[in-house]
Amino acid sequence: MFQTLIVALPVFGFVAGGYILGKTPLFDAERAKGVVNYVFWFAVPMLLFRAGAKLAGGEAAAFDPSVLIAYFGASATIFLLAMAANGALFKGKGAEPPLAGMTAGYGNSVMMGIPLSELFFGADGLAIATAIIAISAILYYSVTTLLIELRLHKSASIVGIARETALGLVRTPVILAMACGLAFGASGLHLHPVAENFVNLGAAAAAPTALFGLGVSLAQFRIGGDLAEAATISALKLALNPLIAWAIAGPVLGLTGLTLAAVTLMAALPCAINPFLLASRYEAYTRRASAAIVLSTGLSIITVTLAVGLVQ
Numbered sequence: 001m002f003q004t005l006i007v008a009l010p011v012f013g014f015v016a017g018g019y020i021l022g023k024t025p026l027f028d029a030e031r032a033k034g035v036v037n038y039v040f041w042f043a044v045p046m047l048l049f050r051a052g053a054k055l056a057g058g059e060a061a062a063f064d065p066s067v068l069i070a071y072f073g074a075s076a077t078i079f080l081l082a083m084a085a086n087g088a089l090f091k092g093k094g095a096e097p098p099l100a101g102m103t104a105g106y107g108n109s110v111m112m113g114i115p116l117s118e119l120f121f122g123a124d125g126l127a128i129a130t131a132i133i134a135i136s137a138i139l140y141y142s143v144t145t146l147l148i149e150l151r152l153h154k155s156a157s158i159v160g161i162a163r164e165t166a167l168g169l170v171r172t173p174v175i176l177a178m179a180c181g182l183a184f185g186a187s188g189l190h191l192h193p194v195a196e197n198f199v200n201l202g203a204a205a206a207a208p209t210a211l212f213g214l215g216v217s218l219a220q221f222r223i224g225g226d227l228a229e230a231a232t233i234s235a236l237k238l239a240l241n242p243l244i245a246w247a248i249a250g251p252v253l254g255l256t257g258l259t260l261a262a263v264t265l266m267a268a269l270p271c272a273i274n275p276f277l278l279a280s281r282y283e284a285y286t287r288r289a290s291a292a293i294v295l296s297t298g299l300s301i302i303t304v305t306l307a308v309g310l311v312q
Contacts, residue, residue, distance in 0.1 A: 004309035007119055012301045014208055015112075018215020032216040039206070039213040044110060045177030046202030047118075048133075051126045052181020057188070067128055067263045068135065070249035074267050078241045079105035079143075082233060090229045092285075098147035099275060099285040100229070103292050104236045106140045107269035109133045110174060111214040112300075115207035116269075117262060120308060125262040132266055134178055141278070148282060217273060218297055221290045230291035233271065237296050238303040242268035246311060261311045268307035270296035 018035075021027050027035070082104035086092035092100060107113065109132055117125035191199065223230065245267035249255040255263065276289040 004120075004305055008116075008301065008305045008308075011116060011119060011211060014211035015215040015218070015297070018212040018217075019219050020215075022216040022219025027216050027219070029220055032213075032220055035209070035213045035216050039111065039210045041173050043202055043206040043209050044114060045173045046199050047114060047126075047206035048130060048174055048177040049181035049184070050199055050203050051123065051130050052178045053185035054123060054181075055127045055130070056182045056185030064255070064259055066253045066255065067249065067259060068131060070245050070253055070255065070263050071132055071266060072135065072139070073248050074241055074245035075105040075107070077244055078236050081240070082236055085232055085236075086229070089232070090226075094151060095148040095279075095282045095284040098144045098151065099279045099282070099289065100233065101147075102140050102144040102278065103271050103275040103285075103289045104233045105241075106136060106272045106275055107237065107241075107266060108214070108272040108297070109136055109266060109269060110272075111210045111217075112269050112297075113266050115210050116265060116304065118207060120265060121258050121262050124258055125265075128259070128262045129266060130178055133174060137172060137175060140274070144275075144278060152282075214297070218294055221276075221294050223291045223294050226288040226291055227295075229288050230295045233288075233292040234296040234299060237271055237292075238268060238299055242303070242307045246307075261308060264307050264311045265304065268300070268304050270300040 086100035
């Protein structure tokens with residue numbers, strides 16, 4: 001546990017540093033957007049391209065697809081529980097229950113999952129995070145959007161939603177970077193040393209800038225009212241989600257060692273910012289999503305450290 005804390009504290013220190021500076025005039029909303037754009041459009045794509053190339057080229061350990069059953073089995077359970085809690089306990093209606101489900105089920109796999117997986121577990125952990133990221137974007141956006149449209153209009157076009165989701169993914173740099181890396185690795189080609197050094201340099205900047213960018217972004221959010229639901233969402237995401245993922249991965253599927261720890265870590269991540277963006281589009285659930293994101297991220301220094309420390 002102590003060794004886990006030694007790795008985790010500097011990681012969360014970068015988040016805290018970004019948050020503190022995000023509260024000053026040095027990083028207003030426009031500058032914060034610039035930091036996040038650098039992370040999503042340059043640093044993280046470099047890291048994911050390299051990870052995809054190593055995975056497809058056989059340089060990383062063979063990927064076990066059962067980790068996806070454990071991760072998404074747990075997150076689907078949390079999604080449904082959060083939807084039910086929003087309707088039964090907090091009288092949610094319209095778009096709110098699906099958005100509550102997405103907020104609780106969608107972990108911050110890019111800005112926290114990538115750096116934490118690499119720091120804790122190296123290339124093998126990064127391969128697991130990469131696979132989860134690739135499916136998360138497709139799954140959560142399409143399912144949540146479909147549920148919202150059905151609840152609001154009763155006549156949602158599955159084909160239309162699928163088309164919009166596919167177009168959104170094609171324009172997403174992290175998805176494109178992973179796809180290009182996998183294709184490059186599978187081709188058997190190798191980067192020229194100059195290009196390889198360029199990619200390595202960009203990839204090295206991904207973890208610290210992603211964590212700092214997360215802190216700066218969180219400084220733009222507020223914990224307003226609705227603390228009861230934010231606390232409920234945070235408890236589902238930080239406590240129950242990793243517990244269910246561990247139970248499926250370990251006792252049920254028989255995963256052990258690094259693989260079990262990496263799946264548990266990914267399940268223990270706090271709420272992502274993506275559900276807030278979708279909520280803003282529908283002009284619903286934004287305040288509660290914002291509160292859950294800030295609260296769960298603040299508490300995750302404890303829960304992530306415990307999850308990884310207890311499983312390792």
